Amino acid sequence: DTAVSQTPKYLVTQMGNDKSIKCEQNLGHDTMYWYKQDSKKFLKIMFSYNNKELIINETVPNRFSPKSPDKAHLNLHINSLELGDSAVYFCASSQPATEQYFGPGTRLTVT
Amino acid sequence: GESVGLHLPTLSVQEGDNSIINCAYSNSASDYFIWYKQESGKGPQFIIDIRSNMDKRQGQRVTVLLNKTVKHLSLQIAATQPGDSAVYFCAENRSGATNKLIFGTGTLLAVQP
Numbered sequence: 001d002t003a004v005s006q007t008p009k010y011l012v013t014q015m016g017n018d019k020s021i022k023c024e025q026n027l028g029h030d031t032m033y034w035y036k037q038d039s040k041k042f043l044k045i046m047f048s049y050n051n052k053e054l055i056i057n058e059t060v061p062n063r064f065s066p067k068s069p070d071k072a073h074l075n076l077h078i079n080s081l082e083l084g085d086s087a088v089y090f091c092a093s094s095q096p097a098t099e100q101y102f103g104p105g106t107r108l109t110v111t
Numbered sequence: 112g113e114s115v116g117l118h119l120p121t122l123s124v125q126e127g128d129n130s131i132i133n134c135a136y137s138n139s140a141s142d143y144f145i146w147y148k149q150e151s152g153k154g155p156q157f158i159i160d161i162r163s164n165m166d167k168r169q170g171q172r173v174t175v176l177l178n179k180t181v182k183h184l185s186l187q188i189a190a191t192q193p194g195d196s197a198v199y200f201c202a203e204n205r206s207g208a209t210n211k212l213i214f215g216t217g218t219l220l221a222v223q224p
Contacts, residue, residue: 004154040216042214042216043155043217045211048210050209092154094210096210098210100145100210101157105153105154
């Protein structure tokens, strides 16, 4: 199936740990994104890469580091996890100035 | 699943009725708008989009209306079905070059059989 996929779907970890979430798209899109959705369903852009180049970097703690090994992958690494990082993280992809296609989400729970 | 105590604006409609979900946007420079549907436990799913040079666009059972004068966007769903039950988000593109989307707070559509 052509889609945006994320792993893992659920991630439960303790404060202070470092974790990564992986994202892959096989839609041939040039641009990929990471969003955070909080418990109130508010969805906010974190990062965007276009052809492996960072183009959006919102006010996000530097504990969050995106990495794009190629234009089909955008991974999110989080250091020193905090309770407030608990959320659902969505990866998305698009072509320029068109609709974004979202992955199924990764529910991160920090205890 | 849904969080306990989640208080989204909610629209409750009977199956078969038409639904209208409204959204106000803030940036008059935004030139591209999208409606997304998010079912419980899933990612947002594209429904329909509209560019600022249009005021109406129709899809299958859905219509988006754009009023730039009052910065208002609406999504109309005809003959609402139980499968339409979800949270609906509007999003505005404030920066065409980066395709940065700003999402609204979301509206929960509850379809009563």
